[in-house]
Amino acid sequence: MSTETKTMPTMDNMSRSEKRAWKSLQRFGLEPVTDITKVEIRRPKDAPVIIDAPRVFKVPGAVPSYVVLGPLRIHNMQQELARTYQMFTQQQALAQSRAAAAQEAAAITADSQAPKTEAAPTEMPAVAAEPEVDTTGLDEEDIRMAVEQTGKTKKVVVETLRAHNGDLVETIMALTA
Numbered sequence: 001m002s003t004e005t006k007t008m009p010t011m012d013n014m015s016r017s018e019k020r021a022w023k024s025l026q027r028f029g030l031e032p033v034t035d036i037t038k039v040e041i042r043r044p045k046d047a048p049v050i051i052d053a054p055r056v057f058k059v060p061g062a063v064p065s066y067v068v069l070g071p072l073r074i075h076n077m078q079q080e081l082a083r084t085y086q087m088f089t090q091q092q093a094l095a096q097s098r099a100a101a102a103q104e105a106a107a108i109t110a111d112s113q114a115p116k117t118e119a120a121p122t123e124m125p126a127v128a129a130e131p132e133v134d135t136t137g138l139d140e141e142d143i144r145m146a147v148e149q150t151g152k153t154k155k156v157v158v159e160t161l162r163a164h165n166g167d168l169v170e171t172i173m174a175l176t177a
Contacts, residue, residue, distance in 0.1 A: 030057035030067060039068050040075075048075045090169070097148045133158050142168045150175040 033056040054070035146157040164170040
């Protein structure tokens with residue numbers, strides 16, 4: 001009785017079928033194996049199956065056999081690669097937009113340091129003051145990043161963000177497509 005309570009997890013958080021299965025496994029004299037935090041089963045040409053926080057038991061006998069219990073998770077490499085590629089392209093686009101902004105700032109600085117002649121007063125290019133756009137419910141950082149990456153006006157970015165329920169990635173993709 002003391003070995004059963006020592007190796008068996010608490011019965012409070014088990015369903016009735018789990019309790020029955022556990023008691024059936026206990027009849028085989030399984031020995032618990034500790035210090036295993038993750039079990040990964042690799043199959044050829046398939047996604048690996050991962051069991052996080054498993055309960056592992058060794059079957060007594062000459063050949064080492066184990067019983068592994070726990071929730072399964074299938075590790076899909078294609079989805080992970082697609083997610084990583086998407087993040088990479090976003091970071092690359094952000095870096096390119098920052099580099100373009102830095103070059104533009106350097107060009108403006110170089111133009112302002114050039115010797116000035118008194119030929120004729122040059123007109124400042126008309127900078128259209130953007131009308132104030134209602135951005136309630138949207139993240140200012142998302143708006144700024146979308147404006148930088150797409151080159152669109154704040155008004156267009158805000159409208160597109162609202163159309164895509166505040167999803168920054170979808171907004172950038174829609175504006176650059």
